[in-house]
Amino acid sequence: MKENECPLYSSKIMLSIGDALEAVNGKWRIKIIAALLDEPKRFKQISNLIDGITDRMLSIELKKLEINLLVQRTSKYSSQAEYELTDHGRSLKPLIMELMNWGKLHREKVIGKQEVL
Amino acid sequence: MKENECPLYSSKIMLSIGDALEAVNGKWRIKIIAALLDEPKRFKQISNLIDGITDRMLSIELKKLEINLLVQRTSKYSSQAEYELTDHGRSLKPLIMELMNWGKLHREKVIGKQEVL
DNA sequence: CCGCATCCGCTATGATACTG
DNA sequence: CAGTATCATAGCGGATGCGG
Numbered sequence: 266m267k268e269n270e271c272p273l274y275s276s277k278i279m280l281s282i283g284d285a286l287e288a289v290n291g292k293w294r295i296k297i298i299a300a301l302l303d304e305p306k307r308f309k310q311i312s313n314l315i316d317g318i319t320d321r322m323l324s325i326e327l328k329k330l331e332i333n334l335l336v337q338r339t340s341k342y343s344s345q346a347e348y349e350l351t352d353h354g355r356s357l358k359p360l361i362m363e364l365m366n367w368g369k370l371h372r373e374k375v376i377g378k379q380e381v382l
Numbered sequence: 383m384k385e386n387e388c389p390l391y392s393s394k395i396m397l398s399i400g401d402a403l404e405a406v407n408g409k410w411r412i413k414i415i416a417a418l419l420d421e422p423k424r425f426k427q428i429s430n431l432i433d434g435i436t437d438r439m440l441s442i443e444l445k446k447l448e449i450n451l452l453v454q455r456t457s458k459y460s461s462q463a464e465y466e467l468t469d470h471g472r473s474l475k476p477l478i479m480e481l482m483n484w485g486k487l488h489r490e491k492v493i494g495k496q497e498v499l
Numbered sequence: 500c501c502g503c504a505t506c507c508g509c510t511a512t513g514a515t516a517c518t519g
Numbered sequence: 520c521a522g523t524a525t526c527a528t529a530g531c532g533g534a535t536g537c538g539g
Contacts, residue, residue, distance in 0.1 A: 278482055279433065282413055284493060285485030290407065291531080296399055308502065316396065322532060324503060334492050346502085353491055360480045365395055367477055368402030374470055375451050376401060408511075425521050436513065441522055460519075461520045 288333045289357070293318055293326045298335065298354060299361050305339070305349035330354070405450045406474070410435055410443045415452065415471060416478050422456070422466035447471070 289295055293315065300306065300314040312323050327348060330336035335354035340346045406412055410432065417423065417431040429440050444465060447453035452471035457463045 276433065278416065279413055279431070281482045281485035281489065282416055282478070283485070284489045285481045286409065286412060288485075288488055288492070290409070292403065292407070293532095295403060296396055299395065299399055309500080314396070316393065319533060320502065321504085321534090325532090333488075353488075356487065357484060360477070360484055361399070363477045363480050364402045365398045367474060368398035368400070368405075370473065371405055371450075371470070372398065372401045375405070410512095436515095437522065438514090438524095439512065442512090461522090463521070 288335065291326070293322055294330060295361060295364065297323070297326055297330065298350065298357055299365075301336065301348060301350045301354070302358060302361065305347045307345070307347055311348065405452065408443065410439055411447060412478060412481065414440070414443055414447065415467065415474055416482075418453065418465060418467045418471070419475060419478065422464045424462070424464055428465065 289298075296315050296318075297311060300311050306314075308320075308323065308327075311327075312318060312320065315323070327336060327338070331338060334351055335357070336348055337351050337354075338346055338348055406415075413432050413435075414428060417428050423431075425437075425440065425444075428444075429435060429437065432440070444453060444455070448455060451468055452474070453465055454468050454471075455463055455465055
Protein backbone atom coordinates (compact mmCIF):
# COMPACT_ATOMS: atom_id res chain seq x y z
CA MET A 266 0.00 0.00 0.00
CA LYS A 267 1.56 3.20 -1.12
CA GLU A 268 1.72 5.79 1.59
CA ASN A 269 0.56 8.59 -0.62
CA GLU A 270 -2.50 6.73 -1.73
CA CYS A 271 -3.80 5.48 1.56
CA PRO A 272 -6.55 7.30 3.43
CA LEU A 273 -5.36 10.73 4.34
CA TYR A 274 -7.12 10.71 7.63
CA SER A 275 -5.68 7.50 9.03
CA SER A 276 -4.44 7.89 12.54
CA LYS A 277 -0.88 7.13 11.46
CA ILE A 278 -1.02 10.08 9.14
CA MET A 279 -2.42 12.31 11.84
CA LEU A 280 0.35 11.16 14.11
CA SER A 281 3.00 12.12 11.61
CA ILE A 282 1.44 15.49 11.11
CA GLY A 283 1.34 15.97 14.84
CA ASP A 284 5.01 15.08 15.15
CA ALA A 285 5.96 17.51 12.45
CA LEU A 286 3.89 20.30 13.93
CA GLU A 287 5.39 19.77 17.33
CA ALA A 288 8.88 20.22 16.00
CA VAL A 289 8.13 23.18 13.90
CA ASN A 290 5.07 25.01 15.02
CA GLY A 291 4.76 28.45 16.47
CA LYS A 292 5.40 31.82 15.02
CA TRP A 293 9.15 31.64 14.67
CA ARG A 294 10.77 28.27 14.18
CA ILE A 295 10.07 27.92 10.47
CA LYS A 296 11.39 31.39 9.88
CA ILE A 297 14.53 30.67 11.85
CA ILE A 298 15.15 27.58 9.79
CA ALA A 299 14.52 29.53 6.62
CA ALA A 300 17.03 32.11 7.76
CA LEU A 301 19.62 29.38 8.21
CA LEU A 302 18.94 27.45 5.02
CA ASP A 303 21.76 28.90 3.02
CA GLU A 304 24.52 29.25 5.54
CA PRO A 305 25.35 29.33 9.27
CA LYS A 306 24.69 32.58 11.01
CA ARG A 307 25.21 34.28 14.31
CA PHE A 308 22.52 35.23 16.74
CA LYS A 309 22.27 38.83 15.70
CA GLN A 310 22.28 38.02 12.02
CA ILE A 311 19.33 35.73 12.45
CA SER A 312 17.58 38.26 14.58
CA ASN A 313 18.03 40.92 11.90
CA LEU A 314 16.54 38.69 9.23
CA ILE A 315 13.37 37.93 11.12
CA ASP A 316 11.17 40.91 11.47
CA GLY A 317 9.64 41.35 14.88
CA ILE A 318 11.42 38.62 16.77
CA THR A 319 12.88 39.49 20.15
CA ASP A 320 16.15 38.19 21.53
CA ARG A 321 14.23 36.28 24.10
CA MET A 322 12.16 34.39 21.60
CA LEU A 323 15.08 33.75 19.32
CA SER A 324 17.02 32.33 22.21
CA ILE A 325 14.17 30.11 23.31
CA GLU A 326 13.32 28.88 19.86
CA LEU A 327 16.92 28.13 18.98
CA LYS A 328 17.09 25.96 22.04
CA LYS A 329 13.99 24.04 21.02
CA LEU A 330 15.45 23.57 17.57
CA GLU A 331 18.61 22.20 19.10
CA ILE A 332 16.63 19.76 21.21
CA ASN A 333 14.89 18.58 18.08
CA LEU A 334 18.25 18.17 16.39
CA LEU A 335 17.38 20.62 13.65
CA VAL A 336 19.93 23.25 14.52
CA GLN A 337 23.41 22.86 15.85
CA ARG A 338 25.22 25.49 17.78
CA THR A 339 28.92 25.74 17.26
CA SER A 340 30.29 27.80 20.09
CA LYS A 341 33.61 28.97 18.90
CA TYR A 342 34.44 31.45 21.57
CA SER A 343 31.86 32.85 23.85
CA SER A 344 29.91 35.57 22.10
CA GLN A 345 30.95 34.07 18.80
CA ALA A 346 28.52 31.22 18.62
CA GLU A 347 27.21 30.26 15.24
CA TYR A 348 24.04 28.43 14.46
CA GLU A 349 23.72 26.09 11.55
CA LEU A 350 21.22 23.56 10.33
CA THR A 351 21.87 19.88 10.82
CA ASP A 352 21.26 17.55 7.90
CA HIS A 353 17.96 16.82 9.47
CA GLY A 354 17.18 20.52 9.60
CA ARG A 355 18.10 20.89 5.97
CA SER A 356 15.63 18.13 5.16
CA LEU A 357 12.95 20.69 5.88
CA LYS A 358 13.90 22.66 2.83
CA PRO A 359 11.25 21.23 0.50
CA LEU A 360 8.65 21.86 3.13
CA ILE A 361 9.71 25.44 3.53
CA MET A 362 9.72 25.92 -0.22
CA GLU A 363 6.19 24.63 -0.39
CA LEU A 364 5.14 26.85 2.46
CA MET A 365 6.69 29.82 0.76
CA ASN A 366 4.99 29.18 -2.53
CA TRP A 367 1.70 28.55 -0.91
CA GLY A 368 2.02 31.65 1.21
CA LYS A 369 2.55 33.74 -1.90
CA LEU A 370 -0.49 32.20 -3.50
CA HIS A 371 -2.53 32.69 -0.39
CA ARG A 372 -1.61 36.33 -0.17
CA GLU A 373 -2.73 36.87 -3.74
CA LYS A 374 -5.93 34.92 -3.33
CA VAL A 375 -7.12 35.82 0.09
CA ILE A 376 -5.20 38.45 1.93
CA GLY A 377 -5.75 41.93 0.61
CA LYS A 378 -9.08 40.91 -0.79
CA GLN A 379 -10.59 40.99 2.61
CA GLU A 380 -8.31 42.94 4.85
CA VAL A 381 -8.53 40.33 7.60
CA LEU A 382 -6.30 37.70 9.09
CA MET B 383 16.17 35.40 -11.12
CA LYS B 384 14.84 32.01 -10.26
CA GLU B 385 12.75 31.99 -7.14
CA ASN B 386 14.34 28.88 -5.74
CA GLU B 387 17.81 30.24 -6.11
CA CYS B 388 17.39 33.65 -4.62
CA PRO B 389 18.37 34.30 -1.01
CA LEU B 390 16.13 32.29 1.23
CA TYR B 391 16.07 34.91 3.85
CA SER B 392 14.87 37.81 1.76
CA SER B 393 12.10 39.73 3.41
CA LYS B 394 9.67 38.81 0.66
CA ILE B 395 10.29 35.19 1.43
CA MET B 396 9.81 35.77 5.10
CA LEU B 397 6.59 37.57 4.34
CA SER B 398 5.24 34.65 2.36
CA ILE B 399 6.15 32.27 5.11
CA GLY B 400 4.44 34.50 7.60
CA ASP B 401 1.29 34.61 5.49
CA ALA B 402 1.21 30.87 5.20
CA LEU B 403 1.79 30.34 8.88
CA GLU B 404 -0.97 32.74 9.79
CA ALA B 405 -3.50 30.86 7.73
CA VAL B 406 -2.51 27.50 8.96
CA ASN B 407 -0.86 27.73 12.32
CA GLY B 408 -1.94 26.34 15.61
CA LYS B 409 -2.38 22.82 16.77
CA TRP B 410 -5.42 21.93 14.75
CA ARG B 411 -5.93 23.60 11.41
CA ILE B 412 -3.54 21.45 9.40
CA LYS B 413 -5.09 18.35 10.84
CA ILE B 414 -8.57 19.55 10.02
CA ILE B 415 -7.55 20.19 6.45
CA ALA B 416 -5.91 16.79 6.29
CA ALA B 417 -9.12 15.23 7.54
CA LEU B 418 -11.03 16.91 4.73
CA LEU B 419 -8.57 16.22 1.94
CA ASP B 420 -10.34 13.24 0.49
CA GLU B 421 -13.98 14.15 0.87
CA PRO B 422 -16.44 16.44 2.65
CA LYS B 423 -17.31 15.49 6.15
CA ARG B 424 -19.61 16.42 8.95
CA PHE B 425 -18.64 17.98 12.23
CA LYS B 426 -18.65 14.79 14.22
CA GLN B 427 -16.76 12.87 11.60
CA ILE B 428 -13.97 15.39 11.63
CA SER B 429 -13.93 15.42 15.37
CA ASN B 430 -13.61 11.63 15.45
CA LEU B 431 -10.67 11.70 13.10
CA ILE B 432 -8.67 14.17 15.10
CA ASP B 433 -7.50 12.78 18.36
CA GLY B 434 -7.88 15.11 21.30
CA ILE B 435 -9.74 17.96 19.69
CA THR B 436 -12.73 19.35 21.54
CA ASP B 437 -15.95 20.52 19.95
CA ARG B 438 -15.10 24.01 20.97
CA MET B 439 -11.75 24.06 19.21
CA LEU B 440 -13.10 22.36 16.13
CA SER B 441 -15.83 24.94 15.88
CA ILE B 442 -13.44 27.83 16.33
CA GLU B 443 -10.86 26.54 13.90
CA LEU B 444 -13.41 25.69 11.25
CA LYS B 445 -14.58 29.26 11.41
CA LYS B 446 -11.05 30.57 10.93
CA LEU B 447 -10.59 28.24 7.99
CA GLU B 448 -13.77 29.59 6.45
CA ILE B 449 -12.54 33.14 6.87
CA ASN B 450 -9.37 32.18 5.07
CA LEU B 451 -11.41 30.61 2.30
CA LEU B 452 -9.88 27.23 2.83
CA VAL B 453 -13.00 25.44 3.96
CA GLN B 454 -16.55 25.89 2.86
CA ARG B 455 -19.52 25.00 4.91
CA THR B 456 -22.55 23.69 3.12
CA SER B 457 -25.44 23.90 5.53
CA LYS B 458 -28.04 21.59 4.16
CA TYR B 459 -30.40 21.48 7.04
CA SER B 460 -29.41 22.54 10.46
CA SER B 461 -27.60 19.72 12.16
CA GLN B 462 -26.62 18.37 8.78
CA ALA B 463 -23.91 20.80 7.83
CA GLU B 464 -21.01 19.48 5.84
CA TYR B 465 -17.54 20.89 5.54
CA GLU B 466 -15.47 20.62 2.45
CA LEU B 467 -12.25 22.10 1.20
CA THR B 468 -12.32 24.86 -1.34
CA ASP B 469 -9.98 24.64 -4.30
CA HIS B 470 -7.70 26.90 -2.40
CA GLY B 471 -7.84 24.57 0.55
CA ARG B 472 -7.02 21.65 -1.66
CA SER B 473 -3.98 23.52 -2.88
CA LEU B 474 -2.48 22.77 0.51
CA LYS B 475 -2.30 19.10 -0.31
CA PRO B 476 1.35 19.03 -1.41
CA LEU B 477 2.29 20.92 1.70
CA ILE B 478 0.46 18.48 3.91
CA MET B 479 2.07 15.57 2.11
CA GLU B 480 5.47 17.06 2.73
CA LEU B 481 4.62 17.67 6.34
CA MET B 482 3.46 14.12 6.71
CA ASN B 483 6.55 12.62 5.18
CA TRP B 484 8.80 14.85 7.16
CA GLY B 485 6.91 14.06 10.34
CA LYS B 486 7.47 10.35 9.79
CA LEU B 487 11.14 10.94 9.21
CA HIS B 488 11.38 13.14 12.25
CA ARG B 489 9.74 10.57 14.45
CA GLU B 490 12.24 7.96 13.31
CA LYS B 491 15.23 10.22 13.66
CA VAL B 492 14.50 12.20 16.76
CA ILE B 493 11.44 11.24 18.73
CA GLY B 494 11.79 7.98 20.59
CA LYS B 495 15.52 8.37 20.64
CA GLN B 496 15.23 10.93 23.34
CA GLU B 497 11.76 10.76 24.77
CA VAL B 498 11.34 14.53 24.64
CA LEU B 499 9.40 16.97 22.52
C1' DC C 500 28.04 44.06 21.65
C1' DC C 501 26.09 39.01 22.59
C1' DG C 502 22.90 36.08 24.73
C1' DC C 503 19.91 35.07 28.59
C1' DA C 504 16.77 35.73 32.87
C1' DT C 505 12.91 37.85 35.31
C1' DC C 506 8.46 39.77 35.44
C1' DC C 507 4.02 39.91 33.52
C1' DG C 508 -0.10 40.48 30.44
C1' DC C 509 -2.51 38.11 26.87
C1' DT C 510 -3.98 34.58 23.76
C1' DA C 511 -4.67 29.97 22.65
C1' DT C 512 -6.41 25.89 24.38
C1' DG C 513 -9.10 23.00 27.58
C1' DA C 514 -13.21 21.24 30.73
C1' DT C 515 -17.74 21.35 31.28
C1' DA C 516 -22.39 22.36 30.75
C1' DC C 517 -25.91 24.08 28.04
C1' DT C 518 -29.05 25.20 23.57
C1' DG C 519 -31.59 24.25 19.10
C1' DC D 520 -26.08 15.96 15.87
C1' DA D 521 -23.97 20.45 15.69
C1' DG D 522 -22.56 23.61 17.91
C1' DT D 523 -22.21 27.85 21.93
C1' DA D 524 -21.26 29.89 26.70
C1' DT D 525 -18.62 30.15 30.63
C1' DC D 526 -14.76 29.63 33.27
C1' DA D 527 -9.94 28.23 34.07
C1' DT D 528 -5.04 27.93 32.86
C1' DA D 529 -0.47 27.02 30.57
C1' DG D 530 2.48 28.83 27.62
C1' DC D 531 3.62 32.46 24.29
C1' DG D 532 5.72 36.47 23.66
C1' DG D 533 6.99 41.52 24.97
C1' DA D 534 9.70 44.89 28.05
C1' DT D 535 13.45 45.41 30.44
C1' DG D 536 17.65 44.79 32.54
C1' DC D 537 21.55 41.72 33.98
C1' DG D 538 26.15 39.19 33.23
C1' DG D 539 29.68 37.80 29.80
